[in-house]
Amino acid sequence: MVYRSDRRQPEGAARQALRHTLRNTALAGLLLLGGAAPALALMSPQVYASAREGAKSVIVVAVEGVTLTPRAFGTCAVAGTVKVVERGEAYTVGQKVTLDIPCAKPNALPPLGGTIYQETDRLQAAKFGRAYLDADGKLVLSQYFQLEALP
Numbered sequence: 001m002v003y004r005s006d007r008r009q010p011e012g013a014a015r016q017a018l019r020h021t022l023r024n025t026a027l028a029g030l031l032l033l034g035g036a037a038p039a040l041a042l043m044s045p046q047v048y049a050s051a052r053e054g055a056k057s058v059i060v061v062a063v064e065g066v067t068l069t070p071r072a073f074g075t076c077a078v079a080g081t082v083k084v085v086e087r088g089e090a091y092t093v094g095q096k097v098t099l100d101i102p103c104a105k106p107n108a109l110p111p112l113g114g115t116i117y118q119e120t121d122r123l124q125a126a127k128f129g130r131a132y133l134d135a136d137g138k139l140v141l142s143q144y145f146q147l148e149a150l151p
């Protein structure tokens with residue numbers, strides 16, 4: 001290609017334009033990924049609703065203690081007493097239980113996926129919790145809700 005001398009850009013200007021374009025492209029990519037992250041973090045609400053509907057047991061517990069994970073996120077053990085059995089026959093009122101609840105410390109960045117992490121501060125402050133459990137007594141799709149009072 002032949003350039004006319006009056007149209008030619010100085011050598012530094014071409015490099016500067018290239019850097020500017022690459023920087024803008026990188027920023028646009030980060031914004032795009034950042035905007036998509038919340039959509040990738042959880043499954044659709046219908047999936048969680050279906051898991052709750054299919055739970056073999058639904059219990060409400062009075063929280064007596066929470067053992068936190070030592071890491072930024074993981075599993076916390078919520079110990080308590082069953083106060084209400086809303087579904088199933090595996091649990092009885094007054095029974096002592098310990099539930100494994102996904103939890104994360106404030107400002108932690110757990111991996112993207114379908115797990116719903118309870119914030120540790122709120123988990124410890126809750127007086128009651130409703131748990132949706134499978135036949136083995138495990139939480140179904142992180143379905144645990146903190147309650148301020150008995151339903």
